[in-house]
Amino acid sequence: MTIKGKAYIAGIFEHSTRKAEGIPLSQLHAEVAKGALDDAGLTVADVDGYFCAGDAPGLGGFSMAEYMGLRVRQTDCTETGGSSYIAHLNHAAQAIATGKIKVALITLAGKPRTGGAPPGRPPMAVIPPDAPFELPFKPTVLNLYAMCARRHMHEFGTTSEQLAWIKVAASHHAQHNPHAMLRDVVTVDEVVNSPIVADPLHRLDCCVVSDGGGALVVVAPEIAAQLRRPKVRILGAGEAIKHTNGGEMDITWSGAVWSGAKAFEEAGVRPADIKYVSVYDSFTITVLMQLEDLGFCAKGEGGRFVADGNLISGVGKLPFNTDGGGLCNNHPGNRGGMTKVLEAVRQLRGEAHPAVQVKNCDLALAHGTGGYLPTRHGSATVILERA
Amino acid sequence: MSEPKDNAVAADRAMVPYWEAARAGRLLLRRCSTCSELHYYPRPLCPFCLSSEGEWVEASGEGVIYSWSVERRANPPYAIAFVTLREGPTLMSNIVDCDLDGLAVGQAVHLQFEEREGQPVPVFRPS
Ligand SMILES: [Zn+2]
Numbered sequence: 001m002t003i004k005g006k007a008y009i010a011g012i013f014e015h016s017t018r019k020a021e022g023i024p025l026s027q028l029h030a031e032v033a034k035g036a037l038d039d040a041g042l043t044v045a046d047v048d049g050y051f052c053a054g055d056a057p058g059l060g061g062f063s064m065a066e067y068m069g070l071r072v073r074q075t076d077c078t079e080t081g082g083s084s085y086i087a088h089l090n091h092a093a094q095a096i097a098t099g100k101i102k103v104a105l106i107t108l109a110g111k112p113r114t115g116g117a118p119p120g121r122p123p124m125a126v127i128p129p130d131a132p133f134e135l136p137f138k139p140t141v142l143n144l145y146a147m148c149a150r151r152h153m154h155e156f157g158t159t160s161e162q163l164a165w166i167k168v169a170a171s172h173h174a175q176h177n178p179h180a181m182l183r184d185v186v187t188v189d190e191v192v193n194s195p196i197v198a199d200p201l202h203r204l205d206c207c208v209v210s211d212g213g214g215a216l217v218v219v220a221p222e223i224a225a226q227l228r229r230p231k232v233r234i235l236g237a238g239e240a241i242k243h244t245n246g247g248e249m250d251i252t253w254s255g256a257v258w259s260g261a262k263a264f265e266e267a268g269v270r271p272a273d274i275k276y277v278s279v280y281d282s283f284t285i286t287v288l289m290q291l292e293d294l295g296f297c298a299k300g301e302g303g304r305f306v307a308d309g310n311l312i313s314g315v316g317k318l319p320f321n322t323d324g325g326g327l328c329n330n331h332p333g334n335r336g337g338m339t340k341v342l343e344a345v346r347q348l349r350g351e352a353h354p355a356v357q358v359k360n361c362d363l364a365l366a367h368g369t370g371g372y373l374p375t376r377h378g379s380a381t382v383i384l385e386r387a
Numbered sequence: 388m389s390e391p392k393d394n395a396v397a398a399d400r401a402m403v404p405y406w407e408a409a410r411a412g413r414l415l416l417r418r419c420s421t422c423s424e425l426h427y428y429p430r431p432l433c434p435f436c437l438s439s440e441g442e443w444v445e446a447s448g449e450g451v452i453y454s455w456s457v458e459r460r461a462n463p464p465y466a467i468a469f470v471t472l473r474e475g476p477t478l479m480s481n482i483v484d485c486d487l488d489g490l491a492v493g494q495a496v497h498l499q500f501e502e503r504e505g506q507p508v509p510v511f512r513p514s
């Protein structure tokens with residue numbers, strides 16, 4: 001059993017808001033759902049599967065299914081932080097491939113800038129067993145990811161200048177996105193001279209904090225055949241959880257090692273075949289480690305790989321995050337997996353901004369990391385093909 | 388990050404020896420009697436084989452910094468680190484009584500305990 005070729009992304013939508021003053025989460029979810037269904041040429045009555053993560057208000061998908069009037073026959077509320085929505089894509093494709101549903105809706109919305117769920121770790125109803133052994137030391141998203149960067153620098157000689165190239169590439173793309181929060185092109189010098197927030201990460205190594213949301217509509221092949229929009233086929237997907245392993249830790253690599261390998265195996269393609277990549281960019285180091293772990297370069301070579309504009313569309317060998325990504329465009333609810341898929345679909349449809357559109361983009365990869373890179377995180381990878 | 392809402396420490400019977408030792412300034416690791424692996428943070432069921440047969444092992448208190456960062460925006464700034472114990476496991480901690488600009492991966496550090504919100508927590512200072 002495989003999902004290869006068994007499901008299609010038929011509709012996508014990205015909310016244009018970056019600051020949703022006066023708009024509750026429920027409305028954002030419904031607006032992105034409507035947008036993606038309109039894009040697909042489908043209606044809410046066509047939806048028989050609903051997928052959402054911990055950002056959806058209410059218990060699981062109940063409240064949003066009710067709010068939007070969904071008639072749901074399969075649901076999945078997998079919560080793996082920012083990687084959730086790529087996991088949902090995999091699960092939706094599985095449900096479609098096994099004939100359980102025909103039209104799946106996946107939604108994300110978040111408003112860390114204007115209330116709703118706070119940024120960072122979600123409230124815990126039950127205290128996780130790791131909490132007494134970590135929280136007294138004041139871990140933050142910043143200092144946790146920073147420790148991955150520090151160790152990577154120590155083992156492989158990665159430099160701040162190399163990491164800076166990732167932000168530089170994102171900014172080159174964001175200048176063409178009218179919705180992007182940061183549209184100014186930045187230089188390596190500007191990144192490494194921005195204030196240190198958590199050694200060795202600078203302010204410009206970090207993503208933006210934004211409100212917003214996005215949605216995907218995934219359909220069975222027979223539904224896709226009736227629709228007018230360009231079709232994007234799901235070729236393969238993989239997921240993994242990486243954790244501290246009883247204290248036997250190596251924080252220089254991520255679960256992408258596992259989720260990526262699974263996705264490539266199912267898709268039957270190799271990293272060298274990929275024309276465009278969307279990778280989670282909570283921080284510059286996140287991008288670098290994921291690119292290595294997905295196999296785009298050897299472990300430890302990431303610094304050299306991302307340098308000198310290699311990730312800039314039209315300049316380098318591996319264009320990435322051509323919407324400006326979380327580093328410059330948006331990061332709805334501090335959860336970047338959804339927007340990664342959205343831009344990959346735009347690229348495959350040929351609907352990215354002309355200045356960043358990858359020529360003959362027929363194969364793309366989207367990858368998300370959710371949670372905390374050095375301690376415990378979810379990884380999800382999907383490989384998509386222009387049909 | 389949010390703090391635990393109630394006292395996780397009191398509600399965990401299997402961890403009583405760990406916290407009692409911590410109050411006395413000793414750091415306990417857990418060794419599985421079935422697979423012999425040492426682990427931290429300690430659990431009554433081994434994370435390598437799920438055996439519930441195990442014993443407490445006292446850490447020497449010697450370790451090296453595996454990785455570190457200084458949270459510069461905090462007031463005052465503080466150093467967080469992963470420290471690899473001489474016994475093997477790596478744990479999250481803080482480096483205290485140190486020059487925040489003088490930390491390095493591989494630097495030797497030594498255990499001490501601090502009380503934080505009524506809980507004894509293992510921290511490290513440069514050796
Ligand atoms: Zn064991």
